[in-house]
Amino acid sequence: MIRITDNAIDLNKILIDISDNSAGAITLFVGTVRDHNSHGHVSALYYEAYKKMAEDIMAEIEKEVLRKWNIIKFSATHRIGNLKVREISVAVAVSSEHRNESFEACKYGIDNIKTRVPIWKKEYSDASENWVTGVSLHE
Amino acid sequence: MTTTTGDRDTDLIKVKLFGISTEIVGKREMTVRVPVGTTVGNLKKKITKMYPSLDVVNIPFVFAVNHRVVSEDVPVTHLDEIAILPPVSGG
Numbered sequence: 001m002i003r004i005t006d007n008a009i010d011l012n013k014i015l016i017d018i019s020d021n022s023a024g025a026i027t028l029f030v031g032t033v034r035d036h037n038s039h040g041h042v043s044a045l046y047y048e049a050y051k052k053m054a055e056d057i058m059a060e061i062e063k064e065v066l067r068k069w070n071i072i073k074f075s076a077t078h079r080i081g082n083l084k085v086r087e088i089s090v091a092v093a094v095s096s097e098h099r100n101e102s103f104e105a106c107k108y109g110i111d112n113i114k115t116r117v118p119i120w121k122k123e124y125s126d127a128s129e130n131w132v133t134g135v136s137l138h139e
Numbered sequence: 140m141t142t143t144t145g146d147r148d149t150d151l152i153k154v155k156l157f158g159i160s161t162e163i164v165g166k167r168e169m170t171v172r173v174p175v176g177t178t179v180g181n182l183k184k185k186i187t188k189m190y191p192s193l194d195v196v197n198i199p200f201v202f203a204v205n206h207r208v209v210s211e212d213v214p215v216t217h218l219d220e221i222a223i224l225p226p227v228s229g230g
Contacts, residue, residue: 050224090230121228131158133225134227135227136199137201
C-alpha cells in the first residue's frame with residue numbers, strides 16, 4: 001500500500017490496513033516535523049513530490065521488501081504540502097508473523113524512501129527558507 | 140513538436156522542474172529547443188547555458204525520462220516526459 005497525500009496521515013487507518021489475522025507483530029515508523037536543524041530553529045516544512053515517479057519508486061521499494069523478508073503487509077505514506085512542527089510527514093508500517101522481520105523491513109522501507117524517492121523539502125525559519133540538499137539520485 | 144528551421148530539424152522539449160530548480164528557473168516547466176536526436180547530456184548543457192545559476196550553485200541534479208533516472212547518453216524527444224531532479228530530501 002503506497003500513498004502520497006496532501007492530507008494529514010491517519011495512523012489508526014494505517015494500523016487497520018496493515019493488520020492481519022496471521023500477524024504477530026506490526027512495526028510502525030513515523031517521521032515528524034522537528035523544530036530545529038543543525039543551523040537553528042525550524043518553524044515549518046514544505047514538501048513537494050514528483051508524484052507519479054515517487055509512487056512508482058515507492059511501489060518498487062514495497063516489492064523489494066516483500067521479496068527480501070517474510071512479511072505479510074507493507075504500507076508507506078508520505079505527506080506533501082505545508083506541515084507544522086510535530087505533524088507527521090511520513091509513515092511506514094509492516095506486519096509480519098514475528099517481530100524481527102517487521103523491524104528490519106520497516107527500516108529498509110524508510111531508509112530507501114529517504115534516499116530514492118523524488119520528494120523535496122523546504123525548511124522555514126523566522127528569518128529564512130531553504131531547500132534541504134539531500135541525496136543525489138542514481139540510475 | 141518537431142519543426143524544420145532552414146535545413147536543420149529541431150525538437151521542442153518540455154522539462155519539468157522540482158525543488159530548488161523551480162526557484163532558480165522561476166517556473167515549474169520550461170521548453171527547450173534542441174536538435175532532433177539530442178541526448179540528455181546535450182539537453183543538460185543547453186539548460187545550464189540558459190540558466191547559468193543552476194550551474195553556479197553547483198546542484199548535482201539528474202534527469203528523469205519517463206519517470207526513470209537515466210544516463211546522459213540517452214536520446215530524448217518531445218514525446219518523452221523529462222524532469223530535472225535535484226538531490227532528494229523526503230522523509
